[in-house]
Each structure stands twice: as structure tokens, then as C-alpha cells.
Amino acid sequence: MSLHEQLYQWTARQGLDASSARRLRDLSGLDDPPVDPWTWLRRGTGALAAGLIGFGVILWIAANWGEVSRLMRFALIEALFVASLAGAALRAAWRAPLGLLAFLTLGGLLAFYGQTYQTGADPWQLFAVWALLGLPIAWAARSDLMWTPWTMVVATAIGLWIQTFADHGWRIDARTLPVHAIGIAAYALLCVAMALRPGATPRSWAWRAAVLSAVVAMSAIGLGGLFARHVEGQFWLALAAIAAGLALNWRRAEVFALSAFALAFDTLIVCGVGRVVLEVMRFDLGGLFLMGLVACGVLAASVSLIMRRMRAVGVGA
Incomplete structure (x- = not known):
């Protein structure tokens, strides 16, 4: 029918x-009107072409690396960077893929500079500088093709910063609580920035990449605090941050963000019950049955609320 x-x-x-x-x-x-397939085909072809050109240049440079002087190596990478920027500025149709090529080349240039001169900088600083210098390129391109990798670079910089200042590891205790609080705030700020940037839509890949990065980081921090020797403040901090994200995205009614934050919230709740069961009931049959009931209950409640919200705004009605 x-x-x-x-x-x-x-x-x-x-x-x-x-x-x-x-x-x-x-x-x-x-x-x-029917969706124009040529728009997505052109974008996909442009992204693939930019990636293949960059990959081919990398392979060519790697094959001839030993025979090229240091000055020539810098010149080759910088020439590709300048040519990509010039092409993006002159040809609007290729602005996004050429901007992506310039952004990736910029990262390679920074990495080569750090390896050549041994600056002693921490890895998070490389990604932070990469994101800072690449921001004008992403802003000028105004495309998810640029904003999505930029978001992933920023998320990586935040994660490496947390690792560096948490005693160069994923140590979770009272001493590292301020570090994790700042890191969670940074991830939240990244989500807000991707939601409010010019041309942003609730279904943009950059926004979803920011949400996914934030949810994974908050969940990891919360689970680390939960399963420490004693339940640390990071668990309650992550639980509160995820609950706040769930509440703020309730109004946006974007199913991806709601589902991601709801799944993270349910995971922390179920694991919290598991911690109680482990300490009190030693995982006997009654404890396992209680965990199953809680897991089914919170999952069913989350799905029901999200579907009700989607129907209320006319999605899937």
C-alpha cells in the first residue's frame, strides 16, 4: 500500500x-520535492578526493623522505598547505574539501615541527594549537565536513589535557577532582559551541561528534569514580553533568543527544546499583535479579520518555 x-x-x-x-x-x-542526490554525491566525492590527495602526498613524502633535506620537507608540507588554502579561497564549490585538506596538512606540519625540533610540548598542546590555528579555516568553510574533524581534535586535546594533569594517567581520586571538573566543563562548552555556531542544525555531524565525545568522557570519568576503592566525587560530578545535559537537550528534542545522554545516565545508575549489590549482597541470585530489574526499568523509562517527547514535537507522529 x-x-x-x-x-x-x-x-x-x-x-x-x-x-x-x-x-x-x-x-x-x-x-x-525529491532529495537531490547530486548534492551529497558532490560532497562525498570532494571529501574522498581531499583525503586521497592528502594520503597520496603523505605516501610520496614518506617514500622519498630520506633523500629530501629538512628545508625541502618543510617546503613541501607548507606548499600543500598554502595551495589548499588558496584553492579553498578561490573556488567556493571546493571550499569544504580543500579546507579539510588544509586542516589535515596543518596538523602534519605541527607534528613534523615538534618531531624535528623536539619542543618538549605535551601532546595535548599540539592538538590545542592545531585546533586554535584551524579554527579560522573551519569558520571560513562553514561546513560539517570541516567542523566535525575540528571537533574531534578539540575533544582529543581535552582528553589529553585531563590525562596530563591527572598525574599523567587516568587517576581518579579527591586530588584530581578539580581536573576532571574542568575537563567536563570543557566538553560541555564544546557541545554548546557546536550547537550555537553559525549554520548549526540539530542533526549536524559536528554537534553529534561533540555530544558523543562528551558523553563518552563523562561516562568514563563517572565509572572510574564509582569503581574506585571508595566512591569518589567524580561519580556524582559526572552523574550531575549527564543529568544536566539530558535536561538541556530535552527542549531541543534531538533524538541522538537525548538517547546518548539517557544511555550514559542509565549506565551510571545501573552500575551504581551494581556497586551496592557487590558490597551488600555479594552478587547472589537476589542481587543479580535486582540489577536486572533496575536495568530493565531505567531503560524502559528512558525509551518511553524519549518517544513521548518526540511525539510531542511532531517527530515520528
């Missing part, structure tokens, strides 16, 4: 008036 026939049957079955029937037809998207 076609969508057209289903709409007529639903309209007749529910007794909808003319205005409600038109509203239902608009929501179905039946009269929307």
Missing part, C-alpha cells in the same frame, strides 16, 4: 477535518 493510500485511510478512520488532513499530509512529506 502506498503512502498516499495510507494517508487517505488514516484521514477517514480518524475523521479528520480539512485543515487537520492538510497538516497530516505536510508532516508526511509526500508533497516535498
